Amino acid sequence: MEVNPRRVEQQLRNLQRVLDAYHPPEPFARFLTKFFKENKQMGSSDRRMVSRLSYNLFRLGRSLENLPTLDRVVIAEFLCEKQSDMVTLHQPAWVAHIQLPLKEKMQFLAKQGHEITHGLFSFSSPLSASIDAEQFALSHLIQPDLFIRVPRVNQQRVEKELTAQQISFETLSGNAYRLPNGTNLQAVNKLEGLYEVQDVSSQESLAGLNLVAGAKWWDACAGAGGKSLLLLDRCPAIALLVSDIRPSILRNLDERFRKAKIKADVRTKVMDLTQDIDDIMEGKSFDGILVDAPCTGSGTWGRTPEMLTQFDEEHIQTFVSLQQRIVDSVVRYLKPDGVLMYITCSVFDAENEQLVRYLVDKHGLTVEAAGIIKGYDRKSDSMFAARLRNA
16 A cells, blocks of 8 residues: 555644643553643544554663654554554665564664663662563563453353444453454443443453452452452452542442442542541451552553653652551451462562562461462563462
């Protein structure tokens, strides 16, 4: 297909407008939504292309920061895509190599004087030991897929509707489904309430956890509530307390429970786990506590690649201190022989293995299982999960 130089240059101008208007730390996806609403003259193809160019550029991290934006965009398109008018127009000699595997593209660029790898994930803090640092860094050049969790009772209906809508999908282990990134499931009304968007690594974070009917559980840092819904999908007969510091989060979670038709014994409470919560807990204790801890989110930056240049490495210790205060607070309410699930979507050792050692050394918990859930080799998030037992 012949390249239209005027159109390509317009796409580049649109990209520059977006970059000039964007101000961190606002999440880039949220910014783009507002930007497109304010610039309704941009058609759907223009919106798709400026999104693609922006995210591909962010995927370079701090690589080649000294180069002009145009050069970096062309390099990003070459690495992240299999076909690119931007590459065809500005580096036609590269087109013969754009279909190559990623590592071979990297080798080709190195011969052109463009070394990429070291700047992709340019943080000196140690990664969790089991992570392949090079493979993990390269994974940021690949857009993760969309994953959903479908309760077994809904799987036949969901698969039938996905097929009818000609939406490609792949069934994975458990209740997980893989779909192409960008799939707009919200536009399919018949699917409402039948699935939950949840990364496959997040779905696997509770693997090996033995849930017993009637057991009392506490999801202490509920966030969007994905883990609460996962717990109830695994065992609807548990009694569940859900807490978060933000009232708006719990209101949104109530709506998610409603759409998912949750009928279990669920209570929600606003709590600041860095403060004394004895008056709120009123002597309660739990068979299991889930701490999906606030963290750097570094295992998910393939979805939010703007963080590769925005995150300040000094903030890791800020998160560690917060994590320690949270576990110090919640472990007091764990019954003898109770289970603590500690989960992050971080890849840093300080937030993962070191925090588990803190739980063992300070609180006498015993580690039953712990490790990284690798997503960087399967187009998903990377997470850490540890299951610990109280004495």
